Amino acid sequence: MKFVVKAWSNGKARAGVLQLGSCPHPIETPALLLTTRKGLPVFIPPDHFPSLPSPDSLLFHVSPLHFLEGISLKAISNIGGLHPLLGLRDHILVAVPRDSIISIPDHDSTNRIGASFETPSGRMLIKPAEYMEMISSMRPNLWTTLADEVPAWASEKRNKASVERTLRWLDECIISNSKDGAVFGSIVGGSRVEVRQSCAQEVSRRNVEGFWIGGFGLGESMEERNPLLSAVMDSLPEEKPRLISGLGLPEEVLQGVAAGIDLFDSTYIYHLTLGGFALTFPLERIVTQITKYQPNSDSGSDGTKINLKATMYRKDTSPIVDNCKCYTCQNHTKAYINHLFNVHEMLAHILLEIHNTHHYLGFFCSIREAIQEGKFEQFRQKFVGSRREHLFSAALSI
Numbered sequence: 001m002k003f004v005v006k007a008w009s010n011g012k013a014r015a016g017v018l019q020l021g022s023c024p025h026p027i028e029t030p031a032l033l034l035t036t037r038k039g040l041p042v043f044i045p046p047d048h049f050p051s052l053p054s055p056d057s058l059l060f061h062v063s064p065l066h067f068l069e070g071i072s073l074k075a076i077s078n079i080g081g082l083h084p085l086l087g088l089r090d091h092i093l094v095a096v097p098r099d100s101i102i103s104i105p106d107h108d109s110t111n112r113i114g115a116s117f118e119t120p121s122g123r124m125l126i127k128p129a130e131y132m133e134m135i136s137s138m139r140p141n142l143w144t145t146l147a148d149e150v151p152a153w154a155s156e157k158r159n160k161a162s163v164e165r166t167l168r169w170l171d172e173c174i175i176s177n178s179k180d181g182a183v184f185g186s187i188v189g190g191s192r193v194e195v196r197q198s199c200a201q202e203v204s205r206r207n208v209e210g211f212w213i214g215g216f217g218l219g220e221s222m223e224e225r226n227p228l229l230s231a232v233m234d235s236l237p238e239e240k241p242r243l244i245s246g247l248g249l250p251e252e253v254l255q256g257v258a259a260g261i262d263l264f265d266s267t268y269i270y271h272l273t274l275g276g277f278a279l280t281f282p283l284e285r286i287v288t289q290i291t292k293y294q295p296n297s298d299s300g301s302d303g304t305k306i307n308l309k310a311t312m313y314r315k316d317t318s319p320i321v322d323n324c325k326c327y328t329c330q331n332h333t334k335a336y337i338n339h340l341f342n343v344h345e346m347l348a349h350i351l352l353e354i355h356n357t358h359h360y361l362g363f364f365c366s367i368r369e370a371i372q373e374g375k376f377e378q379f380r381q382k383f384v385g386s387r388r389e390h391l392f393s394a395a396l397s398i
């Protein structure tokens with residue numbers, strides 16, 4: 001694996017290029033990992049993959065735990081790993097055990113995330129040796145070590161135990177690594193700055209090619225997150241890439257980029273699509289051009305997205321976004337997608353996820369351009385300020 005930082009902006013935001021040995025396509029960072037279930041995106045059929053922006057859409061997050069049941073590891077290994085199994089020769093498969101779709105803890109479940117996972121056969125604890133057997137059979141391009149994540153409200157004792165366990169698992173994973181893909185060491189530490197810092201320092205001393213930052217998006221506020229992210233980032237070497245799970249909203253992505261994150265594993269698009277939402281914020285030249293919000297209580301809009309289930313789109317013969325190059329906007333109208341939702345056709349989700357994926361990958365492209373131009377902070381302030389203005393206008397219109 002090769003990773004080179006090409007440009008910096010406003011201190012810590014950085015744009016780089018990631019090249020994985022077995023993949024012919026270099027990936028520009030900051031980049032988004034597309035969410036999958038059982039190895040493939042939830043709603044987008046494989047024959048539509050070529051219509052997505054390439055190579056940006058080639059990064060897939062895969063949870064090895066999605067293959068715990070059904071097909072055996074031996075069968076996956078005999079087929080040649082996940083790439084031939086899924087029919088994805090050129091894609092970059094990033095194995096992260098965390099399943100952000102279901103790993104949303106409640107206050108009674110402090111101990112119910114980490115390396116213990118729900119399966120149709122009940123709760124299963126995965127140990128490093130078993131996990132490494134999965135990695136060895138699946139042969140992803142990049143994988144993260146096992147982590148015992150805790151939510152923000154975990155006790156100090158539980159938090160320290162999670163760090164000790166994660167570091168122990170990290171060493172066990174490294175020892176049994178059979179050189180299948182690049183290894184990213186997992187960093188945890190909950191909501192304690194000093195614990196986060198010491199965990200990051202420990203992981204950075206290990207023989208890893210990059211870092212996975214866990215334990216975010218688990219109950220902490222955006223304000224609490226800043227010092228925690230800084231404590232981690234300041235402890236890591238600049239030349240190695242950083243991947244984070246749990247930051248998905250546009251503002252959260254911008255917060256992560258500002259802190260120096262390179263890769264994002266996010267279920268934001270999946271959840272948007274599930275709710276019938278389509279991303280509509282302007283992508284081109286966000287730095288200088290902000291579209292004014294037109295308040296409408298029926299639109300379900302917050303200035304960045306619209307709800308296509310809303311009755312106001314029943315007769316709307318325009319595409320989701322004018323000039324959008326995605327398959328959905330090139331071929332279909334808001335009225336048709338609204339109709340598909342009304343008659344409970346799954347094609348509604350398929351068309352919507354194609355657009356949302358296209359649009360959010362475009363957002364990451366705009367972020368990279370802003371960094372390369374040295375204007376990331378202006379970009380971020382304009383975007384966040386515009387969204388705030390829209391929310392304020394919407395509140396006044398109710």
Ligand SMILES: [Zn+2]
Binds near residue numbers: 320321325327355358
């Ligand atoms: Zn579109």
